[in-house]
Amino acid sequence: MFGYVVINKPELKFREFDEYRGFYCGLCHSLKEQFGGSAQLTLNYDLTFLAILLTALYEPQTQTIQSRCLLHPLKKQQQYQNIYLDYCAKMTVLMSYYHCEDDWEDERKWTRRVEMQLLKEKKEAIEREYPVKCRLIQEEMAAIRQMEQHQEKDPDTMANAFGRIMGSLFEVHEDHWSKTLRETGFYLGKFIYLIDAWEDVEKDVRSGNYNLFKDRFEEVDFDEKMMEILEMMMADCTRSFETLPIFDYREILRNILYSGVWTRAALIRKKKEEKKNEKSV
Amino acid sequence: MRNPYEVLGVSAQASDDEVKKAYRTLSKKYHPDANINNPNKEAYTEKFKEVQNAYDQIMQMRKNGTSFQSGRSTYGSYGGSSEASDFEDIFTSFFTGQSYQQRQQYQSREEMYFSAVRNYIMQGYFEEGLNVLSQMSERNALWYYYSAICHANLGSNITAREHAQTAVSMEPNNPEYVRLLNQLQSGRAQYRQRYQTYQNPMAAYSSCCYQLIFWNLLLNCCCGPRMC
Numbered sequence: 001m002f003g004y005v006v007i008n009k010p011e012l013k014f015r016e017f018d019e020y021r022g023f024y025c026g027l028c029h030s031l032k033e034q035f036g037g038s039a040q041l042t043l044n045y046d047l048t049f050l051a052i053l054l055t056a057l058y059e060p061q062t063q064t065i066q067s068r069c070l071l072h073p074l075k076k077q078q079q080y081q082n083i084y085l086d087y088c089a090k091m092t093v094l095m096s097y098y099h100c101e102d103d104w105e106d107e108r109k110w111t112r113r114v115e116m117q118l119l120k121e122k123k124e125a126i127e128r129e130y131p132v133k134c135r136l137i138q139e140e141m142a143a144i145r146q147m148e149q150h151q152e153k154d155p156d157t158m159a160n161a162f163g164r165i166m167g168s169l170f171e172v173h174e175d176h177w178s179k180t181l182r183e184t185g186f187y188l189g190k191f192i193y194l195i196d197a198w199e200d201v202e203k204d205v206r207s208g209n210y211n212l213f214k215d216r217f218e219e220v221d222f223d224e225k226m227m228e229i230l231e232m233m234m235a236d237c238t239r240s241f242e243t244l245p246i247f248d249y250r251e252i253l254r255n256i257l258y259s260g261v262w263t264r265a266a267l268i269r270k271k272k273e274e275k276k277n278e279k280s281v
Numbered sequence: 282m283r284n285p286y287e288v289l290g291v292s293a294q295a296s297d298d299e300v301k302k303a304y305r306t307l308s309k310k311y312h313p314d315a316n317i318n319n320p321n322k323e324a325y326t327e328k329f330k331e332v333q334n335a336y337d338q339i340m341q342m343r344k345n346g347t348s349f350q351s352g353r354s355t356y357g358s359y360g361g362s363s364e365a366s367d368f369e370d371i372f373t374s375f376f377t378g379q380s381y382q383q384r385q386q387y388q389s390r391e392e393m394y395f396s397a398v399r400n401y402i403m404q405g406y407f408e409e410g411l412n413v414l415s416q417m418s419e420r421n422a423l424w425y426y427y428s429a430i431c432h433a434n435l436g437s438n439i440t441a442r443e444h445a446q447t448a449v450s451m452e453p454n455n456p457e458y459v460r461l462l463n464q465l466q467s468g469r470a471q472y473r474q475r476y477q478t479y480q481n482p483m484a485a486y487s488s489c490c491y492q493l494i495f496w497n498l499l500l501n502c503c504c505g506p507r508m509c
Contacts, residue, residue, distance in 0.1 A: 011479050156437035163436060176333050186436055229439055235472035236438055243340035245301040258472070259479035 002044040004192050007252065008259040016252050018078060022064065023055070024048045026080035029067065030089035035122045039089075042096035042119075046192070047088045047169075049256055053184075053241075054084035054172060056248045084172070090126045091169050094134065097123040098141055105145065106209065133168050140165045148210040155194060155229070158212050163189035180240050187237035191230055191261065198226050199268045202275075223272055227265070234261060285335035297343065304336040346467060391419065398427050407431040422451035426458050433465060441465055 007020055027048050031039040055062060060083050066076040097119040104112040127134040140161045152158055166189025167182035197212040204211035216222055238257050246253065286293045289303040309315060311329035316322050342348060394417050401410035410431040417424060425448035433441035445462040452458060 008479060154440075156432070156439045160436050176337075183436075187438075190436075190438075231469060231472065232438055232442070234476075235468035238472055238475070239344055239468045242297070243344055245304045245336070247298075247301070247305070254475065255479070258476045262476075 002046050004195055004261055004264050005046040005049045005188065005256060006260045006263055007255055008263055011259055012252065012255055016249075016255070019249060020048075020052070020252050022078045022080040023052050023085065025067075025069070025077045026082075026085045027051055027088055027092070028069070029079050030081070030085045031092060034086065034089050035093055038118050039093055039122065042092050044092060047092045047095075049253070050091070050170060050185075051085050051088040052249050052252060053170075053181075053246075054087070055080075055082060056246045056250065056253065057177060057181075057244055058084065059248065060084060087172055090129070093119060093122050094126050094137070095169070098137065102141060102145070136168050137165050151210065153212070153215065155212060158197075159190040159193040159233075160186075162193035163187065165189060166192070177244065180243055183240040184237055184244075187233050187240070188257075191233035191237065194226070194233065195230055195265060195268070198230075199264075223269060227269070230265060234258075283331075283335075285338040288331055288335035289339070293348075300336070300339055304332065307332045308336075346464060391417065395423060395427070398431075402427065402430055402434075405434075407434045411435075422448045422455065422458065425451065426461065429461060429465070438465070 007017075009017065012020065024043075024045075028040050028043050031043060062080050062082040065079050065081060067079050068076050097116060100112045100116045100119065103109060104116060144158065144161045147158060147161070163186040167186035170181040170185030170188075171178045172181075194212075198217075201211045201213045201217040203209075205214050205217075213222075213226075219225075234257065241253070241257060286295070289300060289307060291299055291303045295303075308329060311325045311332060313322070313326050313329060316325045319325055394413055397413050398410045401407065401413065407430075410427065414424060414428050414431070425444040429441045429444035429448060432438075432444060442462075442465050445458065445465050448458040449455070449462050
């Protein structure tokens with residue numbers, strides 16, 4: 001579910017890439033400071049994106065520090081620190097816990113159970129800090145599980161539920177920007193849900209797991225239709241995003257939303273085409 | 282209603298960036314936190330709200346492809362029109378004894394359902410609107426049009442576009458239906474414009490080049506991120 005909201009690196013300037021790293025490393029650092037070393041393994045790109053978006057919108061006081069880390073012991077890395085990176089670190093841990101819980105319910109992988117136990121106390125502290133948000137997320141995840149059990153086929157119905165989860169992560173304060181941030185998160189969340197389902201459909205069909213597209217993925221032009229739908233999601237996401245009065249880090253954010261998100265899509269498309277060609281040979 | 286462009290001190294032809302810059306400057310100036318010791322604090326707070334609302338209005342208008350006309354308000358993000366006063370009549374008469382009967386003479390069952398849907402749309406109750414629509418057995422172009430509006434406002438953009446397309450294909454000469462479809466699709470043209478300014482990962486990978494793709498994803502990776 002994570003790893004789609006990435007940069008298209010060759011299209012970023014060096015300075016922009018350093019700034020991106022500043023957020024990524026900053027998020028990693030915040031995870032460690034707030035939740036300990038094990039939490040650093042939950043680091044992901046999607047919430048890095050959110051940290052950059054919130055920083056650009058709210059322009060909080062941000063420190064830049066130079067620090068070493070285990071994976072980069074020789075050269076100090078530039079890291080940013082601010083309240084939104086701390087917020088995103090909390091949301092990272094929260095979402096990791098819920099995903100582990102979900103996987104445990106579905107697939108009973110003992111590794112997920114172990115991870116759940118490691119994250120449990122941290123997650124509970126976050127739930128106490130954000131009770132309304134967490135309740136909403138849990139309700140939507142429960143709704144998703146139920147709809148999966150009933151083999152829901154409508155893409156909007158399923159993707160909207162995940163969209164609402166992302167929307168609620170994007171909305172930090174109840175303020176003037178709530179609606180726009182929620183909308184931006186909502187359509188990005190829909191994109192993520194749909195591309196994830198698209199990527200995994202063959203695997204899920206083989207293993208008998210639920211997948212939104214399991215009855216449709218062998219239709220002619222299915223992959224083309226998917227690309228159109230995904231493009232629709234990003235178009236609606238960016239339509240909201242562009243109404244925000246953002247200037248800082250804008251090129252990084254645009255790189256991700258207009259280009260980076262298609263990196264994985266390109267790979268998925270390629271793999272599926274090759275599979276089709278193999279079959280027809 | 283004051284012209285929002287005047288509030289921000291920019292022309293109606295100002296670029297989005299100019300509007301945003303004006304907003305940033307004014308909002309910083311009038312922000313309550315920046316004026317704690319200011320004797321004009323209350324006036325500044327009012328001004329701050331005015332600036333925020335003006336900015337919102339301009340951005341919404343530009344997003345929906347509408348323009349500022351003083352004295353008019355649009356309802357909902359999608360399917361806005363100027364029929365508000367007519368609907369008020371239908372709404373109130375719906376619940377008034379005598380005029381309700383009168384209405385019944387002139388309104389078919391279908392028209393009554395559509396009235397209810399229009400009211401719900403006007404008031405922003407889109408789930409309720411869909412509920413009423415689901416009780417109708419005949420699905421004509423108007424049905425698909427209203428359904429598209431409700432779905433669009435609930436974030437169900439896939440269904441919204443499908444239904445808008447169906448409405449247009451059933452009645453291709455209806456300007457309202459065409460307008461809605463265009464409104465729903467306009468985002469994609471704008472998206473593609475920007476998206477094409479980047480070296481497209483799709484184009485780069487049209488030749489068999491997994492390496493490039495993996496390299497890009499790897500270069501993204503600083504510390505081996507978690508992929509659930």
